[in-house]
Amino acid sequence: xxxxxxxxxxxxxxxxxxxxxxxxxxxxxxxxxxxxxxxxxxxxxxxxxxxxxxxxxxxxxxxxxxxxxxxxxxxxxxxxxxxxxxxxxxxxxxxxxxxxxxxxxx
Numbered sequence: 001x002x003x004x005x006x007x008x009x010x011x012x013x014x015x016x017x018x019x020x021x022x023x024x025x026x027x028x029x030x031x032x033x034x035x036x037x038x039x040x041x042x043x044x045x046x047x048x049x050x051x052x053x054x055x056x057x058x059x060x061x062x063x064x065x066x067x068x069x070x071x072x073x074x075x076x077x078x079x080x081x082x083x084x085x086x087x088x089x090x091x092x093x094x095x096x097x098x099x100x101x102x103x104x105x106x
Contacts, residue, residue: 002038003031004057005064013068021077028065028081035061055090062088066099075106 005012008031015024035057042050062085069078082103086092 002036002041002057003034005060009064009068012065016068016072016074021074024065024069024074024077025080028061032058032061058088059090062090063096063099066103070099070102073106075103078103 012024012027015027035054037050037053037057041053045053062081066078066081066085069075069081082100085096086100
């Protein structure tokens with residue numbers, strides 16, 4: 001099953017509201033490790049297209065989680081996830097750097 005952030009966002013938002021930062025990080029790590037594409041999605045795609053689709057889903061997880069944490073004023077956990085985002089090897093865009101500035105400003 002292909003999982004994107006929009007699908008699991010209600011779960012993340014509730015976890016952010018009622019659980020500790022460690023619980024949010026645990027949930028994030030568990031889901032991040034299992035990012036996969038549907039077989040029907042990748043049929044007929046080149047390796048580059050598959051990599052790009054997987055990278056877009058990964059970026060969505062990172063960006064969605066960071067933005068929800070910023071909205072909840074949980075900058076400490078958002079900073080940890082931002083550092084993981086930087087280490088993940090995806091190309092950082094200018095809007096990603098702006099999110100990093102928002103996180104580190106608090």
